[in-house]
Amino acid sequence: MLRRLRKQGHKEASFRIRFQERKSVLRGVPFFRRVLLVRLVLLDELRQLLSLGGAMAEEWEAASTIAELYEAIKDCGRCPLGDTRTNLVLGTGDEQAEIMFVGEAPGFHEDRQGIPFVGPAGQLLDQLLGSIGLERSQVYIANTLKCRPPENRDPQPQELATCTPFLFKQIELIGPRIICTLGNHATKTLLVTNTGITQLH
DSSP: OHHHHHHTTOTTEEEEEEEEOTTOEETTEEOOTTEEEEEEEEHHHHHHHTTTHHHHHHHHHTOOSHHHHHHHHTTOOSSTHHHHOSSOOOEEEOTTOSEEEEESOOOHHHHHHTOSSOSHHHHHHHHHHHHTTOOGGGSEEEESOSSOOGGGOOOOHHHHHHHHHHHHHHHHHHOOSEEEEOSHHHHHHHHTOSSOHHHHO
C-alpha cells in the first residue's frame, strides 16, 4: 500500500508506529498514554491534525493553575468540536479538592454556561453530594471532553485523544485523593480499559 501511494504522488506517505504514553510528544503535541497506534498516514494529514503545533502544547503543559490551563486551551481547535461548541467547559469547584468527579462530556446547558453538570445530571449530582454532607463547592467537577459533541452523541476516539491530556493536567494540578468517574467513557479513559462500567461494578 505504501508503495502504491507513493506511485500515486504521495511522496510523504509513511507508516507511523508509536507506543504512546502520557508524556510522549509528537511534533510538540502530547498524546494519550498506553495507546499503540499503527496506521498509514500522509504527512500533510498529520500536519493538519496537529495544526496548532507546539506553541499551544507548551502553554498548557506549563500551566501551574487551572486558570492558566483554561487560558491556554480556551480557543482549542484541535478537533471538529471546536467549530461547534459555544463555550469550552473545563471544570468547576474547589481547585484543591480531595474528591474529583469526572463525567463524559458537556451537554446543552453546560455548553451554554461553560460550567460542567449544570443541567438535570448536575441537579442529581448536587442531591447525591448533599446526601453525604457535601456541597459542589467542596469538590472539583470536570468532564473527559471539554466541548459538547453535537446532539450529545458519544465521544469519538479523536476527540478523546485530544482532550485526555487536558484532563490529566487538571488532575495533576488539583491533586485529588479520590477520583469518581461518572459514566462509561470517563471510566474507560481513566482506567485505560475497554471494559465497560457495568462489568467493572
